[in-house]
Amino acid sequence: MMQALFYTGPEQMELRDTELPSLNVGESRVRVLATGICGSDLHAYHGHDPRRVPPMILGHEAAGEVIEGPLAGKRVTMNPLVVCGHCDYCLEGRQNLCSNRTMLGMNRPGTFAESVVVPDQCLIELPDGLSSVAAALTEPAATALHAINRLERSLTRPLAEASTLVIGAGAVGLLTGLMLRQRGVRHLTLADTNPLRRETAEKAGLTVIDPRETPLDADSIEAVFDCVGASATRAMAVQATRPGGSLMHLGLQDNEGRFDMRSVTLKELIVLGAYTYTPNDLRATVDLLASGALGPLDWVETRALDAGAGAFADLVAGQTAAAKIVLTP
Ligand SMILES: [Zn+2]
Ligand SMILES: [Zn+2]
Missing domain, CATH: 3.90.180.10 (Medium-chain alcohol dehydrogenases, catalytic domain)
Structure with a gap:
């Protein structure tokens, strides 16, 4: 038993x-x-x-x-x-x-x-x-790694040079932020409306905003990760992504509301989805976690x-x- x-x-x-x-x-x-x-x-x-x-x-x-x-x-x-x-x-x-x-x-x-x-x-x-x-x-971190790798292949310049935004500071959002930092990304912002989650992300050394108090400039970010996947975060992601930029959608909170395909067209955005991870992603993630590169x-x-x-x-x-x-x- x-x-x-x-x-x-x-x-x-x-x-x-x-x-x-x-x-x-x-x-x-x-x-x-x-x-x-x-x-x-x-x-x-x-x-x-x-x-x-x-x-x-x-x-x-x-x-x-x-x-x-x-x-x-x-x-x-x-x-x-x-x-x-x-x-x-x-x-x-x-x-x-x-x-x-x-x-x-x-x-x-x-x-x-x-x-x-x-x-x-x-x-x-x-x-x-x-x-x-x-x-x-390992599993949530591999989800983040898989999404980062997919988005990276869509960029026209090195990931480390791109301005990035991660929406949602739950486990996958936080791990995405920690991995982007480990990749040398210098312009990195997280966004979450939950003050407890913001506090956790801040303690981990990441820059985090409340998007209701600090709205993001439109058309300002090259690589956006929506780790929430709700109608409000999708709208925010499309608006914040700069022309020519990439938007990675990996949250699964809801499937409501409209998705602004007009902006996708006019700004020539690359919109990507990512679902879980491959066995290679999992093994790479075990090594990354063991290396200590994601912090304490x-x-x-x-x-x-x-x-x-x-x-x-x-x-x-x-x-x-x-x-x-x-x-x-
Ligand atoms: Zn999971
Ligand atoms: Zn099969």
């Missing part, structure tokens, strides 16, 4: 005892040491994600120790995307678009549990110097698994300064 945090219905989380999931050929059992709560888990918690059907165990950002499988005894993080390996996308190295993919915490049991069963191919060994809590950031990562807050339901409630109420809460089963 194991304990797991079950999503049982809209705004309901319950710690339950449950059977250990059975292990198939090619799969490992991992004892979860640290697992982060993602915006998409919150989205599901509100009952807004038809792909996540209760009762189920959410969670897909995790690090742990393999207890059964070829890497037994090793500490690992995991690629929550389970891909087929033989479709066109997999073969061209764009596994994030795999036509046959499934995902931990979505259509497979997730990581808000004492243990999780994961295909061996999804496991990435961790270097000794990287803590499990920091390693649980002390903005992560840890809580016990049995405090998970409370953590969800605090996140929904905006009552935590932490850009990421990591549960430690």
Whole structure:
């Protein structure tokens, strides 16, 4: 038996005892040491994600120790995307678009549990110097890395020379900011309306504004990352991007409102989407986190698994300064 945090219905989380999931050929059992709560888990918690059907165990950002499988005894993080390996996308190295993919915490049991069963191919060994809590950031950090790499290829001059704006200082926004700084980007601003999140970003040494108090100049930024993905942030992003610039849309908050395609045309903008990460992105992210280049990562807050339901409630109420809460089963 194991304990797991079950999503049982809209705004309901319950710690339950449950059977250990059975292990198939090619799969490992991992004892979860640290697992982060993602915006998409919150989205599901509100009952807004038809792909996540209760009762189920959410969670897909995790690090742990393999207890059964070829890497037994090793500490690992995991690629929550389970891909087929033989479709066109997999073969061209764009596994994030795999036509046959499934995902931990979505259509497979997730990581808000004492243990999780994961295909061996999804496991990435961790270097000794990287803590499990920091390693649980691999998934959101790889999302940021994938988006930065995609946007970088669209620019006509080096990324480090471009003025950049990151909208949203949640985990992905904050990690995008920290990675852009690590890439040597000098003109870098974050924007968030939540004062607690601004405080966290400031402590991490980033420049952050409240866009309601400090409106951005129109047509002023070459590279804009919308890590929120709401109608207001999309409008802000299109307005702030300067002619010829690039706009990366990676938040998934809503799909409301109009998108100003007239400005996209007249300003000749490049609008890009980015979805998750490839296995290469994940491995590069583990190295980056282990190198210490993203700073002390002390903005992560840890809580016990049995405090998970409370953590969800605090996140929904905006009552935590932490850009990421990591549960430690
Ligand atoms: Zn996530
Ligand atoms: Zn595939």
